[in-house]
Amino acid sequence: MAVKKYADLPSEVLEKGRQARTAAVALANCTAHIKNAALVLMAEALVANTNAIITANKKDIETGRANGMPEPLVDRLSLNEQRIADMAKGLREVAALPDPIGEIIEGWTRPNGLRIQKVRVPLGVVGIIYEARPNVTADAAGLCLKSGNAVILRGGKEALNSNRAIVAVMAAAAEKTGIPGGAIQLIENPSREVAAGMMRANGLIDVLIPRGGAGLIQSVIQNATVPVIETGVGNCHLYLDATADGKMATAICLNAKVQRPSVCNAIETLLVHEALGENYLVELLTELDHCGVEIRGCERTVKAFPKAKPATESDWEEEFLRLVLAVRVVNSLDDALAHIHRYSSQHSEAIVTRDPVAAERFTREIDAAAVYVNASTRFTDGFEFGFGAEIGISTQKLHARGPMGLRELTSIKYVIRGEGQVRA
């Protein structure tokens, strides 16, 4: 219902939620011209205010270091001239993308003469809950604005000064072109209670997208009454079929494991058909070993490649996100499918094969956001798919699955035109 009593919401969520709600009504009807002009101005303003943003960021870094923040996190938190220029570039790229809003997805006429159109509209108010990565602030604000959504950002408290500076600059720039004030909101109270309040702000927030580690995402799923899009976890498999081209298989395996092991579309388990032979297996594992990959293998793997550690049950379940690979020799495609059904997080799964029947079975039977034949799982990405942008990779089946671009930040409405039709 539109009229709600929000007595139990923290005041900041209530206030900013209401402002965002009001802004969303106007923003839904902003033309692409206005939105694109805003994005370009926002990009220019970020660059023009580089020094102020870096000054704010330095405060965050100092506090972080004083509190013993590990260096990799300090690195993710840190901004410099180049990183701010990259944020601005991202906003300009979003400005150049087609506007998803107003698309007539389909239309038809009913026997009684009613004309029905299914039209793409914004979601309304999007809540983003994320960690101490200030680049997400600009990124998410840009994508939400382009898709006609007001956004409420709740970044990690360690980045609060940086986020304040970035949002202030962007919001001021956006308003100059006619974007309603309140379209870009930042939660400034760092308490968990305020984040929890966002999660149950039904009626004020239409959807929550958590971006970050598994802990953050699970916390949102467990506590939210607002609809959530789950993102992130990828326990991805590569299966080398009996007929795989060995050279292709090796290239794909190295790419999928080694090129960037810390991301969700990298593989964690390799399944190798026994028909490829022990020589091939040893050759492949040796190459992986040279790349610094630690192998945790099934019995047959360890026998063939004694440097491998024996894999435990938890190795098949774990998303390593580092240079560790679980390896199992399988007797058949059926065994590979069964293993994947059991352990997959339904993110990205790949087969290398020269057998079209095996390829068809794999693509039909594997239930995952992205299923690959003879290509690396690393392509599961909004840019690689050609969406021109990415707000995250959905690992649920409702609303969006796989890489989410601008279209995945939209909903639909039906517009029905008649000349006096009534229901019999």
Next chain:
Amino acid sequence: MAVKKYADLPSEVLEKGRQARTAAVALANCTAHIKNAALVLMAEALVANTNAIITANKKDIETGRANGMPEPLVDRLSLNEQRIADMAKGLREVAALPDPIGEIIEGWTRPNGLRIQKVRVPLGVVGIIYEARPNVTADAAGLCLKSGNAVILRGGKEALNSNRAIVAVMAAAAEKTGIPGGAIQLIENPSREVAAGMMRANGLIDVLIPRGGAGLIQSVIQNATVPVIETGVGNCHLYLDATADGKMATAICLNAKVQRPSVCNAIETLLVHEALGENYLVELLTELDHCGVEIRGCERTVKAFPKAKPATESDWEEEFLRLVLAVRVVNSLDDALAHIHRYSSQHSEAIVTRDPVAAERFTREIDAAAVYVNASTRFTDGFEFGFGAEIGISTQKLHARGPMGLRELTSIKYVIRGEGQVRA
């Protein structure tokens, strides 16, 4: 993650959830032939077992009456030969619909040669939580089966004997054609703990669809960690613009309020532009009064039609679901839009007008699942939209909005084919 510890789930949810999960894998790959044959056999079996189902239903009715169940609820619970024949007819109609699964929604080739297809797949396991209406049991099972989903049904405990009989008949019939056992599951433990367990069975259930009154739906939204599709509440408005054709406006108003006042797509508030004049207003309200509609009006309405009661703030907020109508005279389209923005539940909203600019503004600015120009809100319905079926009407913006047919019971996956592509 696919491998989960479900230690805190009630045993019935765990057991039936796992069976449904396993069945869903096989069901996703059943051909339309097999699914349609199953639906027809299920229909035949329902009719052939009419007596057994009615016997079971009588037990529920006796218990219900003994516990003081109100007669309208007893009527919704009651089955007879005709109602069972209607359930069977519904299953046959679903069999005749096109299979949504396997549709290639779109496809494109990337500059690196990767071919990407977006393919329609089932959601997986759908949970339906509903009230003591045994017809929903057959209806939901049929729609889920056709869309390739396993289903876990949790109906009102007052209908348990009826549901048991219906599910036993349907499941046995379905298995004869090759549908995997476990595809249609009924929760038999009537406790709230078991229903609550369904709501947090992430990993076993992909989506929950509550069907019933506002209390049931809110309870699911508040307690579920599994993604939910919110259905139901309709605080719908009809706005008669300054240029409205009076005769058309009256016909649409009577249809939208009187034809079936108890449903979510009936109107609850009428907004009348002052330019239509007091004579017209009195004429219209007199007709509504003759149909037994109680009018609760703004000051100007009460002045023109003294039989109307003065409307209170809560009258603009309430979904009456009965022959009560709130009426407000407005000065302009802007006033009408502002009223609807404030009170709408974003279900169905209508304008009657002869002014194309007013029609365009209304359809663009009103944010609702269905926005009508010169037609009754009563058309918001899967059958009236031409979907051939309906599992409910979504009032949220995520995944599905408005009437949900077979397509809204599906998800997508990306299938990517290459010849050895790796990411640079």
